[in-house]
Structure formats: structure tokens, C-alpha cells
Amino acid sequence: MYVHQDADDTALVRRCLDGDTGAFNAIVERYQRVLFTVALRFLGDRDAAADAAQNAFVRAFEKLDTFDPGRRFFSWIYRIVINECLNAKRRERPTDPIPETLPGGCDPFELLDAAERRQRVQAAIMALSAEYRAVIVLRHFAGLSYDEIADAVGVATGVVKSRLYTARQRLGQMLLERT
Amino acid sequence: MIKPPGDEALEALLDDLGMADPPEGFSRRVMHQIGSLPRAGGARITSSSNGGFQMKKVIWGIATAAAVILAIFAMRGFPPVEQGTEGTVGAAKKYSAAQLSSKDVVLGDTAAQAFLQSATFDRLIKDPQARNLLSNAAVQAALRNPELTSAMQSADVRAALRSEVVANIFADAAARAELEASLKSGMTAAAKADAVGAATRADMRANVQAGMKAGAVAQVLSDASLAAALSIPAVRASLSEAAFRDAMAHAELAAALNNAAFVAAIQDAGFAAALSRSDFAASLTNR
Numbered sequence: 198m199y200v201h202q203d204a205d206d207t208a209l210v211r212r213c214l215d216g217d218t219g220a221f222n223a224i225v226e227r228y229q230r231v232l233f234t235v236a237l238r239f240l241g242d243r244d245a246a247a248d249a250a251q252n253a254f255v256r257a258f259e260k261l262d263t264f265d266p267g268r269r270f271f272s273w274i275y276r277i278v279i280n281e282c283l284n285a286k287r288r289e290r291p292t293d294p295i296p297e298t299l300p301g302g303c304d305p306f307e308l309l310d311a312a313e314r315r316q317r318v319q320a321a322i323m324a325l326s327a328e329y330r331a332v333i334v335l336r337h338f339a340g341l342s343y344d345e346i347a348d349a350v351g352v353a354t355g356v357v358k359s360r361l362y363t364a365r366q367r368l369g370q371m372l373l374e375r376t
Numbered sequence: 377m378i379k380p381p382g383d384e385a386l387e388a389l390l391d392d393l394g395m396a397d398p399p400e401g402f403s404r405r406v407m408h409q410i411g412s413l414p415r416a417g418g419a420r421i422t423s424s425s426n427g428g429f430q431m432k433k434v435i436w437g438i439a440t441a442a443a444v445i446l447a448i449f450a451m452r453g454f455p456p457v458e459q460g461t462e463g464t465v466g467a468a469k470k471y472s473a474a475q476l477s478s479k480d481v482v483l484g485d486t487a488a489q490a491f492l493q494s495a496t497f498d499r500l501i502k503d504p505q506a507r508n509l510l511s512n513a514a515v516q517a518a519l520r521n522p523e524l525t526s527a528m529q530s531a532d533v534r535a536a537l538r539s540e541v542v543a544n545i546f547a548d549a550a551a552r553a554e555l556e557a558s559l560k561s562g563m564t565a566a567a568k569a570d571a572v573g574a575a576t577r578a579d580m581r582a583n584v585q586a587g588m589k590a591g592a593v594a595q596v597l598s599d600a601s602l603a604a605a606l607s608i609p610a611v612r613a614s615l616s617e618a619a620f621r622d623a624m625a626h627a628e629l630a631a632a633l634n635n636a637a638f639v640a641a642i643q644d645a646g647f648a649a650a651l652s653r654s655d656f657a658a659s660l661t662n663r
Contacts, residue, residue, distance in 0.1 A: 213416035219658035221410060225403045233398035247399050254406045261416040311392070318389045337390045369386055 206270035213261055225254055228271070231339055232278050238334045239282040241323045249285050253278035272348040275339055279331050279350060286327060321371040329364035332357055401493060407655040408492060488653060491646030500641045501659045509632035510651075511660055514619035522648040523610035528633070529643055536605035537614065538630035541592050546615040555593045559607050 206227075212220035232253060236246035256277050257264075264273055322330055331350050335341045343361075347354040491497055500506050509515055519525055527533045536542055545551045597603050605611055614620050624630050632638060641647050650656045 210416075216415055218407075218410065218416065218654045219661050221416060222403065222407050222655075222658040222661075225406050229398050229403055229406070230395060233402070234395045237396045238393070243396075243399070246396075247402060250398060251402070251406050251409065255409055255413070258410050258413060258416050314389070315393050318393050333390075337387075338393075338395065365383065365386060372386070372389060 207266050210261060210264055210266070210270060213258070221254075221258055224257075224270075228274060229254075232274065234338050235275065235278055235334050236282055238319070238322055238338050239279070239327075239330055240285055241319055245285050249281040250278060252284075253281045256281070268348065269345065271339075272341070272345050275335060275341065275345075275349040276351065279335070282331075283327055317372065321368050324371055325364055325367060329360055329367065332360045333364045333368065336361060404492065404655065404659065407658050408489065408653075411653050411655040411658075485649065487644075487646030488649035489646070491641075491644045491650045492653070492655060492659075494644065494646075496637075496640050496644050497650070497659075499637045503635060503637040505628070505632045506635045506638040506641070507660055509629050509635065509638060512623045512629060514617060514623045515629065516651060518614040518617065518620050519642070520648060520651050521610050521613070523608075524614055525642045525648045527605075527608045527611055529639075530605065531634075532601040533605040533608065533611055534633045536602050536611060538624050538633055539596075539602065540625075542596060542602070542606065542615060543621045543624060545592055545596060546612075546621060547618070551593055552616070555596065555606065556612065558593065558597055559603065 206224070209220045209224050213224075229250065233246055233250045236249040236253075237243060240246050240249060253274065257274050260277075264270065322333060325333065328350075332346055335346045335349055341349060343354050343357045346357045346361075350357070352360075500510075510519075519528075528537070545555050596606065606615075624633075
């Protein structure tokens, strides 16, 4: 499900920098699904996610010479897509806040059909603040380790652990179980 | 009592949300945008959010607002023109710009972009035979000439391009010159055959090879559709290129000229322009 191919990525980046634009297509093909998923889970909207993912690829291409081969390419590009998502959120017109406690709090596995359950989970993710949402999305949908998330969002590993813990707590509270 | 789901339950809920596929044609769209950039790492600030997927929503919003306004006007009547404003119509005319002429509109890139986003292109790059043909550098170079791609919509022209007899004529400077002279003078096939017959008989013993070449020219000219195809300058220019003839000497490449996906593609106005774009090349190599 996740795409971590450091050596290939570095070789493709080198080819791109040597003028082989076609090599970037391989990067796009490799990362488009996971980057789009990250953007979708972060923004909660397919069109906005497609824009953010597209912008992330274009930014990556433009700034490819600033990529440090000593780092992992996917951490670098995830950082770009998260930044694009944050920019998209800033441009977004304010909407009504999503309530902390979502309606219909029943056992999600038994009483909600699959589509409704997914909507509730996505809504709960959207209700998190951007900093918590980023760590949940990168951890769960991009499969990054704590260190990789720290690299991608630009904070210390300890901060990632703390945010992830809090984010899980909040998600858990929003996806209530009444017993 | 209210309690949050445990870690496992939360993991299961997030797992259930799953991965999502990007919209159809996403990578092509990205590569198209990248194709307009100078090169990887060439820092240039772009307004890449322009023309994005969000734009669809804006357009729909504007369209909806316009429809609502029109509906209100239709029900309540259009607002009357106030006295004193009529004269502004005449005054406003002086600010009206000259109408755009066809010269002001550059269609090449638009047509290429439309082609790259079409089902025809999708079919083309999914077809291994067509892709093989288009991956040949000599074929690509020839097809960048829009006159040739236009002419190739004719099956006769495609037959001429893959004809071994024609290729042999173009491989020999003298035979080619003779063919072109005959086409230029409009010599009929019958007259040419008579002339060639006489020349061949006279020269046969002295120069068997020259006689055979002359015979080949006569053979080509005796075929009206072949002669018509060769009367097109772009066709002759392509056949004059040794690399192109070499490509056509490969049976599989020659056969691909009649490939349905390829024939459909060359009928698209944006095909020749799209060939020069890096995203087209990228699509060919990364399938």
C-alpha cells in the first residue's frame, strides 16, 4: 500500500535533473495515489485534494534541485503536499465548525452502513486541527514512521508522538461508543 | 457511560476509510503542466492552482448564479433603462476594441492539449503497436510535419509510405529525380511506360540496373493512387529521409501505419502539435 523506494527515487530525481522530464512521470505514477489519499484525508474534498496533489508534484519538480539526496524523497514530497494542503485550507472560505461530538453516536460497526461510517470517520479527521490531522494522515494513510513524520512536518519526533497521542484521543472521543 | 473506541477499533475505522484513487487522467494533467516548465529544478514560481479541479466548482457556481438572476428577470421583467442613460451606448462604442481575427488566435497548443486529454490519445498510448510506431525517432520527426499527418489520412498515402518499390526509388538519387521530373511534367503512366520501355530495351544490355530502376518508376506511375500520393511534397520529403525509409522497412512499423488507434489519432487536429510536447513523449515511455 505504501511506496518507499529510496534508491529508485534518487535515480529518477537524478534523471529529471539531467533533463529527462519523462522520469518525473514515473515519480508521479508512483506517488499519485498515496499523495492524493493524504490530501483527500486532510482536505476532505476530492477536487481540492486533486489540486493540492497536483500542485505538490509541480512544486517538487520546480524545486527538485533543492532536494537533498541524503534525505528520503518521500519525506520531502509529503512535506510539500502537507504544505499545499495547509495553503489550501488558508485559501478556503470559513465554514461552520464541525461539532466535537458527531451525531448518531452508535456502534460504528453494527449500526452504521459502510458509507455512513466512512463519512463519520472523515468528518472526525476534518474536525481535528491541522497539526493533529497532518500526523494522523501521514501515520495512517502514508504509513510513515515517527521520524519520517517529524521530517515531513518539520518538528521533533517527540512532538510527533505527543500530537499523535492527542489526535487519537480526540478522534476516539468524536467517534463515540455508547454502551 | 461514554467511552472512546480503543486503538484497535480506531485503526480499524481508519483502515476502513482506505486509500483513494486520483481522478482519471491525473498524472497526464500533472505532466502536462510540468511540460510547460523550463526543466526540473529550474526555479520558477507558478500559479499552479489556476485551472484546477476546484475551478469546476467556481464555474458551476457562476453558472448557477447567472441562471438564478435570469430566472428572476424572466419572472419580474428586465429592469427598465433609466432616462439619461441611453446616450451612453453611443459613447461606449469608442472603447470597443477591434474584433479578434483568426490570426490573433493560436490554436496549436490548445489543439494539442485537447488531443492529450482526449479518448483518442488514451487509446493511442494504450495500443502497443501504435506506441511502437510513435516511439521511432524517424517516424516522430516525419509526423511533426502537419502536412504529412494530414495527407496520411488517405489510405493511398499510407500505402505509398510503406511501399518497398517506392522506398527503392527514393533510395536512389537518379531514380528519385526521374520520378519527380515525371510527376512535375505530368507525364501519364502510359506515356512513361512507352518511354521507359524504349529506353529499357535500348539500354538493357548496357545498364541492366538503370533499366530496372526506370521500370520501377514506370510501375509506380502506372498506379494512379500511388502517383497521386507521391505528388504530395510532404510525402516525398518524408520518403527522402533514409531513417524514415529504414523505419518503414520494418514490417511491424509499416503495418502500424494502418493501426486503427494511429489512424484515428492522425485525424485529430492536435496530433502533430502534441508530438512535440514532452508530456506526449513521457506518456509513450512510461506505459
